[in-house]
Amino acid sequence: ELKVEQNPLFLSMQEGKNYTIYCNYSTTSDRLYWYRQDPGKSLESLFVLLSNGAVKQEGRLMASLDTKARLSTLHITAAVHDLSATYFCAVENTGGFKTIFGAGTRLFVKA
Amino acid sequence: NAGVTQTPKFQVLKTGQSMTLQCAQDMNHNSMYWYRQDPGMGLRLIYYSASEGTTDKGEVPNGYNVSRLNKREFSLRLESAAPSQTSVYFCASRGGGGQVYGYTFGSGTRLTVV
Numbered sequence: 226e227l228k229v230e231q232n233p234l235f236l237s238m239q240e241g242k243n244y245t246i247y248c249n250y251s252t253t254s255d256r257l258y259w260y261r262q263d264p265g266k267s268l269e270s271l272f273v274l275l276s277n278g279a280v281k282q283e284g285r286l287m288a289s290l291d292t293k294a295r296l297s298t299l300h301i302t303a304a305v306h307d308l309s310a311t312y313f314c315a316v317e318n319t320g321g322f323k324t325i326f327g328a329g330t331r332l333f334v335k336a
Numbered sequence: 337n338a339g340v341t342q343t344p345k346f347q348v349l350k351t352g353q354s355m356t357l358q359c360a361q362d363m364n365h366n367s368m369y370w371y372r373q374d375p376g377m378g379l380r381l382i383y384y385s386a387s388e389g390t391t392d393k394g395e396v397p398n399g400y401n402v403s404r405l406n407k408r409e410f411s412l413r414l415e416s417a418a419p420s421q422t423s424v425y426f427c428a429s430r431g432g433g434g435q436v437y438g439y440t441f442g443s444g445t446r447l448t449v450v
Contacts, residue, residue, distance in 0.1 A: 234376075258438045267426065268379075270438030313378060322367060322386050323394065324439070326378040 227252045229316050231327035239335050241303050246330045248297040248314035256317040257297045258324070259288050261310045268313065272299075304334045338362050342427050342442035349417045349449045357412040357445050359427030367430050368410035369439065370394075370402060372423040379426065385410055417449045 228251040238244050248257070259271040272281045274290035274297060281288050285308065287300045297314055315326045340361045349355055361368065366387045371379040371394075381394030385404040399421060401413045410429075414421060424446050428439035 229378075256436065260438065267441040267443050268439070270440070273436055273438050275436060315379075322384055322392070323381060324369075325381070325395070326371075328376060328378040 227254070227316060227318050227323070227325045229314060229325050229327040231314055231330050233330060234328060235331045235333075237333045237335065238301075238304050240305055243303065244301050246299040246301075246312055246314075246332075248299070248316075248327055250295050250297075250316040250325075252295075253319055254292070254295075254316045255319055257290050258315040258317070259297075259299055260313045260315060262313065262329070263310050271312075301332075304332075306334050306336050308332060309334045340427055340429055340440050340442035342425075342445050344445060345443065346446050347448070349414075349447065351418060351449060353417050354413065354415050355417065356414075357425055357427070357447075358409070359411060359442060360409045361427075361429040361440070362408065363429060363431060363440065364407070365429035365431045365440070366407070368404065369428045369430075370400075370410070370412045371426045371428065372396065372421075373426060373444075374423050382412065382425075417447075419449045421447065422449045423447060 230249045257274045260268040262268045272288040277292040279290045285302045290297045311329045311331045313329045317324045343358045369384045370382040380396045383402040385391045388407045427442040
């Protein structure tokens with residue numbers, strides 16, 4: 226059974242600092258996603274990672290995937306207040322269609 | 337605007353009442369999904385439809401039924417609502433083909449069962 230664990234679940238950081246969110250999953254998967262959710266809003270797709278060693282970057286966010294370790298990271302560089310949100314990783318089971326979400330990391334960036 | 341449209345946005349039900357949540361997408365996507373979101377638990381998959389005419393159970397299907405009416409529409413029905421079904425419900429869709437994209441989510445339905 227596919228399980229997805231994120232840590233930390235809550236992160237409070239100062240503007241300008243760097244930090245990493247971790248996403249571990251339990252079984253083989255071909256696809257990993259990162260989403261952002263603002264309070265009271267829907268989810269927005271950030272990254273899709275498809276292969277071992279994949280790295281994608283958008284602004285101050287960079288996501289990577291290590292399929293052998295079953296680990297993805299979302300690295301935040303020089304955080305700004307606008308990055309405050311909840312970030313979810315989601316892993317798709319091999320064969321597709323069933324995507325399991327982590328519990329989410331609630332990020333708060335203090336000015 | 338193109339995307340996923342969910343109705344209603346808010347609903348209060350009494351225990352035992354029934355209702356249907358509607359979802360429609362205009363992106364010609366093959367697969368559609370229903371998730372529920374509870375505090376501290378992320379999103380949990382209720383049902384999905386890989387293509388028109390097919391539906392399958394997800395992680396938490398008990399108490400729910402779905403209908404993939406056509407390629408555009410995928411509805412979720414609560415036959416006899418229970419307080420444990422108080423949640424925010426999201427519909428999502430995804431295209432197929434050679435490109436891989438994340439889901440496109442609707443704006444959500446906030447359901448309270450009293």
